[in-house]
Amino acid sequence: MPSRLEPEVRELSKRVHPDRPELPVFQFWANPTLIAVAPDSDRVIGYTSYQLNRTDTGRLDLWLIDLGVASEARGKGVSKELMEARLAIGHSMGCAYAVGLTRPGNEPMRRLFRFFKFDEVKTLPNAYFDGGDGILYMLDLKRKELNNGTS
Numbered sequence: 001m002p003s004r005l006e007p008e009v010r011e012l013s014k015r016v017h018p019d020r021p022e023l024p025v026f027q028f029w030a031n032p033t034l035i036a037v038a039p040d041s042d043r044v045i046g047y048t049s050y051q052l053n054r055t056d057t058g059r060l061d062l063w064l065i066d067l068g069v070a071s072e073a074r075g076k077g078v079s080k081e082l083m084e085a086r087l088a089i090g091h092s093m094g095c096a097y098a099v100g101l102t103r104p105g106n107e108p109m110r111r112l113f114r115f116f117k118f119d120e121v122k123t124l125p126n127a128y129f130d131g132g133d134g135i136l137y138m139l140d141l142k143r144k145e146l147n148n149g150t151s
């Protein structure tokens, strides 16, 4: 992410997650963050962050840790493009799994995981800051053919 865009991305993250405590300022520096910009301007309409995590057994995984699309840009596939870009990075880095979490009631996000053929692994109680449950999703990146999630 170009550094001049960091305040705009932080603003967008506050707008798309209005109930979440504000993320610490280092969030977007500590974690690689991809952005989507409007075709007719350089306005940021979507962002996503991820982490590369090595497990105790030495396996490298891609953790999907944040995703948001501006309300006026939703339903047009922006999150699909951001997800595809994240998965391509994980694949090229040799990650075994992509790992993500969402709330049971977040239907757009659950549809996105389903579109990319993630497995719904389990429900984790008390997974969020407010005590809400989270559904854990995993995708075997070695099996995934990149492009459009239809593999």
Ligand SMILES: CC(C)(COP(=O)(O)OP(=O)(O)OC[C@H]1O[C@@H](n2cnc3c(N)ncnc32)[C@H](O)[C@@H]1OP(=O)(O)O)[C@@H](O)C(=O)NCCC(=O)NCCS
Binding pocket: 016, 017, 067, 068, 069, 070, 073, 074, 075, 076, 077, 078, 079, 080, 081, 101, 102, 103, 106, 107, 108, 109, 111, 112, 115
């Ligand atoms: C979740 C979110 C990122 C999806 O972004 P988006 O760019 O609108 O999503 P896309 O257009 O790429 O569509 C992804 C899927 O969600 C579906 N979808 C989009 N908006 C939807 C809605 N309001 N209700 C139900 N499904 C919806 C799409 O139809 C598509 O599924 P399909 O391929 O089965 O048709 C966006 O809604 C958002 O920013 N929400 C608030 C923040 C958030 O919840 N982030 C995720 C935290 S885990």
